[in-house]
Amino acid sequence: MKTFLLLLCALPMSAAITGTVMNQTTGKPQAGATVAFYKVATATGPELVEQAKSGPDGSFTINQTPPPGPSLLRTAFDGITYNHMLPPGSPTTGITLDVYNTSKSQGSAKVTKHMILFEPAGGSVAVAETFLFVNDGKTAWNDPDLGTLKFAVPQGASKPEVRATAPGGMPLGAAVSRNPRTETYFVDFAIKPGETRFDVSYTVPYSEGADYSGRVLTKDENTYLIVPNGVTLAGEGLNDLGSEPRTQAHIFGLTGGTYKIRLSGTAPGAEPQAESDSGPKIEPMLPRVNTQAKLILGLAFGIMGLGFALLYRKGAKT
Secondary structure, three states, X not given: OHHHHHHHHHHHHHOOEEEEEEEOOOOEEOOOOEEEEEEOOOOOOOEEEEEEEOOOOOEEEEOOOOOOOOEEEEEEEOOEEEEEEEOOOOOOOOEEEEXXXXXXXXXXXXXXXXXXXXXXXXXXXXXXXXXXXXXXXXXXXXXXXXXXXXXXXXXXXXXXXXXXXXXXOOOEEEOEEEEOOOOEEEEOOOEOOEEEEEEEEEEXXXXXXXXXXXXXXXXXXXXXXXXOOOXXXXXXXXXXXXXXXXXXXXXXXXXXXXXXXXXXXXXXXOOOOOOOOOOOOOOOOOOHHHHOHHHHHHHHHHHHHHHHHHHHHHHHHO
């Protein structure tokens, strides 16, 4: 009986979560990183259970038994947090948590694709901008004072909303700050090694056929202006890439850092919001850009396919 009781007392210790924090910038174990253990399946969001510091050899120990549902290890190092999900039944010992040194310099991070989707309806245009950053270096870019993503919106636009997705992560709402001196916006969100995505959404007043101007602040490798089927876009300095086969959305490559375009038509299924005399009506709604996630992702692949097709046609004619 005494042996049985001793075994029962030892169970929590044997169920501890253990591992090593590795600094992928230096290639060595990282001491002094904070590893926090969270329960995820709670009504109020992730719940902090326990946290520990990594030792001189990078090792850490969380003396907790993982719950039946999913849990999360969040590592804080050099001003950035890194998430590591623990699905039910996954190993809880010998875990490797990767971190990186941080720099205020952009380094290897760059925008490989920038897509701007225009959806006119009624008296406004819903604009969804997607920025895909790729950081193929071994240093994370983080600049809380100036931000990493910088963008501008046209005069008269609504306050922009931003959702950011870290490499291997889920979309999260990101704080947007305005620079009154330059009338531009910036987002304080770290660009870790891998691919980071930003989705920006806002609306601007719309009059069919009127000029609509914008500018691109990021140094993009590829910028595309996109309108859904049924909407016409015209302007100078654009490279007509044709229609994406599945959605029939029309795609234009932007050759400069500014654009002036004219829109006509209405986005399919889009209806103007009617005014109501009975007071404001509150409804749970996802951001407009979220509803277009599948369209934007489909267009990303369609753009690449159209680019290859146009290059092939050009080569066949010469």
